[in-house]
Amino acid sequence: MAQLIDLTGKKFGLLTVLEKSESKKCHVYWKCKCDCGNICEKSSQSLRSGKATHCGCQLKTVQKAKREEERINRHIGERYGLLTVIANTGKRTAKEPIWLCQCDCGNYKEVPTGALRSGHTKSCGCLRIGAHGPDLTGKKYGKLTVLSKDKNDPKKWICQCDCGNIKSITGYNLYTGITSSCGCINYSIGE
Numbered sequence: 001m002a003q004l005i006d007l008t009g010k011k012f013g014l015l016t017v018l019e020k021s022e023s024k025k026c027h028v029y030w031k032c033k034c035d036c037g038n039i040c041e042k043s044s045q046s047l048r049s050g051k052a053t054h055c056g057c058q059l060k061t062v063q064k065a066k067r068e069e070e071r072i073n074r075h076i077g078e079r080y081g082l083l084t085v086i087a088n089t090g091k092r093t094a095k096e097p098i099w100l101c102q103c104d105c106g107n108y109k110e111v112p113t114g115a116l117r118s119g120h121t122k123s124c125g126c127l128r129i130g131a132h133g134p135d136l137t138g139k140k141y142g143k144l145t146v147l148s149k150d151k152n153d154p155k156k157w158i159c160q161c162d163c164g165n166i167k168s169i170t171g172y173n174l175y176t177g178i179t180s181s182c183g184c185i186n187y188s189i190g191e
Contacts, residue, residue, distance in 0.1 A: 013053025080116040
């Protein structure tokens with residue numbers, strides 16, 4: 001029979017061996033005090049091999065950090081209107097994180113969580129009425145090619161359908177795909 005090596009007083013990671021405990025299943029166990037203050041039992045084998053270095057408190061810390069990281073980054077990849085969340089900026093409003101989002105038009109915008117969830121912010125601003133949005137001239141949406149801005153309505157664009165018809169359509173309807181033709185698709189389906 002191998003001679004028992006006394007581990008009393010020895011330190012293994014965060015664990016200090018206090019005294020020998022009962023033997024269980026052919027293993028010798030030791031009562032240990034962790035630097036965090038918890039008391040636990042560990043086998044001679046796990047202490048000497050380096051597998052046991054704490055009471056479990058470090059595992060909780062690592063798991064807590066992982067959960068926090070998952071919570072912080074849970075919105076990455078999600079879509080809100082025309083915006084796709086691509087990163088957590090690390091910035092915060094008083095209550096919530098601010099996300100870096102990429103708009104379908106290619107622009108970037110930083111948006112707080114609440115504005116995304118509520119639908120208050122659906123784009124980088126390109127959907128707003130007026131000249132602040134991007135120039136859509138020449139872009140194609142479904143069967144529609146944008147020819148120019150509608151001079152009679154600043155939120156609309158003059159578009160030509162593949163069938164040849166001309167129609168004035170809002171930028172929002174183009175971006176979101178609500179309107180993808182002059183209406184000829186609907187007519188051809190019914191024929």
